[in-house]
Amino acid sequence: MDGASTLTRALRGAAGIALLLALWELTARSGLVNAASLPAATGTLAAAAGMLTDAGFLQGVAETLAAWALGLGVAALIAIPLGVAAGSIAPVRHAVNATVELLRPIPSVALIPAAILLLGRDLDMKVALAAYASAWPILINAIYGVGEVDPVSRETARVFGFGRLGMLWRVILPAALPLIVTGVRIAAGFALIVAISSELLAGGGGIGGWMLERSQPGVPREQLYAGIVLTGLLGLAINAGLRLGEARLFPWRPQARVAA
Amino acid sequence: MNEPLLAVERLTVIYPGRAQPALADVSFSVREGELVSLVGPSGSGKTTLLRCVAGLRPPSAGAVRLAGRVIDDVPPDLAMVFQDYGRSLFPWLSVHHNVELPLRRLRLPAAERRDRVTAALSEVGLADAARQYPWQLSGGMQQRVAIARAIAYRARLLLMDEPFASVDAQTRADLQDTALEVWRAHGSTILFVTHDIDEAIYLADRVIVLSPPPGTVRAAIAVDLPRPRDQIETRGLPRFAELRTEVARLIRRA
């Protein structure tokens, strides 16, 4: 894989993006697809540039990000201590594993209708759902991370006289942290999906609400597609930022090979 | 002086589900200030023995005494250098903080901690690497950090579990001499486990030979080689060759 230089790779990547845009432009202009359903790439990108200063769209982004961040934060506050406890104490682990097995198969978006009934259509509902969806990956990775702490690390700490608390604080938490943060990164993706889903369904605010308005009949489509482009870039930025943070925080971990 | 620092008394370890004991009736002792090597073929329970001495594993029968007290948990004044340096150093701590970590547990004042760490690191020749991280160092340097950690801790008994098994020959020779210097400078007591017969003889006052499983003490051989030892001179002595033949015979005789 490393035969090509960074420059070659960058050029090839740029060619890929250019190809995608050209394909899009051609499809839209050829009349293969109804022009009213698929605007041209050029028009969409122009609309996207305009939206970067559009107060309405930016407010939507801010609302979605607020729900996303709050949900992720609540999930981390609950799931990390619980996961560490479950990783360290066998009976807690059994109870938590059983709960995970029971509740995790329920697709998080299936809870949106229940949450709308119980919590209304406000920020609370979005935060609760985002927290629910993102708690699982964090919890599972925390349990796993604690289980994976190297036995030699534990013995080293024991030989130098550390007790349970010292071991937890000085060895187990630092050793499990990289996996916990990976869990948070995975959860971040789910939280964004659920936040936008609940906005689409509850019909209020955020990126989802904004898209909902732009998909009404008679509204020019450029902004709708531009919204997708910008949301994709936002997701890309969040993921890249979290990955960079991981690489900076835990330089001893081999770089995750794939972004699965 | 009469009572040994470490006494292993009829130590037996049986792993559940296995017919043959890992260690059977092992007895020996180590005097204060002595450097004793423990050699044996693989599977002779060397590591198990060391883990019992460190209090990491309870014996099935028999006992281990440190300064007269039976070891039932990890004793205080004891330090260990593991074979797997890559896993016994903490990757999230710099070299300095790795060495300092056990000292924090001792609740020493910050200034003393700093002094001890600096002194220990310069003793192993790593004064300049204090701010680096273990994963940035070579295997040999990582093992020096582990030795520095044990020095700074100032344990009465230092256990070394095949510490130089996974480094190259030149580095191994350097590390052996570092270990000898540390031992002489601090008058520490060292129990050194290895499967390398030459290494065992080169370092030790006495070599304890374990048999193939179930591990028992086959012999304890006094190493009457002059000190200070030298990689080329000592190993070239006729007596060195005699000792290594003797130890090799003992190990081989099944």
Add this chain to the structure above:
Amino acid sequence: MTAGARRHPRRTDADQGTWTGVALRLAAVAALVAAWQVGTLLAADPVFWPTAEVIAVRLWEMWIANPTAWVEDGMPSLARLLGGWLAAALAGVAIGTAVGLLPWLSHVLEPVMAFLRSIPPPALLPPFIVLLGIGDGMKVALILFGAVWPVVLNAADGVANVDPTTRDAARAFRLSIADILTRVVLPAAAPRILAGLRVSLSIAVILMVISELYAATDGIGFRLVQAQRGFRTVDVWATVVLLGLIGYALNGLLAVLEARLLRGQRARTGGTR
């Protein structure tokens, strides 16, 4: 969207397969159901928080013992789900294999794919409806788009990391490209591909549900949103439980399939992995 945990096969507790483990898990399940029952009884709010018993009865009437509901809503949902997921599996293995074998192609597609998989799939619902209408095609397309990435990434990684000796051996015996692909490369990459399929299945379930909640005329998700609009809370909870059971069953089926396939592979490769 991502599956870091996948790289680390979950370590099973030593006692999890034993009878004690099974008993412990059953006890935990029972405790959870009991906790819901007690909690809802104490809350005494049967409109919003029906008891476990009420939900179970409704689940039975509304879905399990109701063939009409299966035909009218269950089957369409499962067909969309499996259709989209299988399409994602095929497309994902094809793209992933190509990308894994051809470094230049992976360089070309990397940025594009990184962007596409960063789009939260539900955000695509409005434009997909504009483009494809609200029919099954739209739903299958949405599932395909969202569920394809884990398969692509895992297949590419699995294929790119096939042991070079294995590949060289295959070439030394002058096997045809097709044989190398189907008999050497894909089997060697199979564990990673299956791991990707597992992640993509759970994404497919999510997208099946959200697309039916958002715009549909039948399906389990459609029933769910109808129940919500009619304030039939018990129906909502019963359907949520049903979706959980479906997810659980599908995961179980996939695990069985995976065990079979990989056991066959281990036998073939002499258990080296």
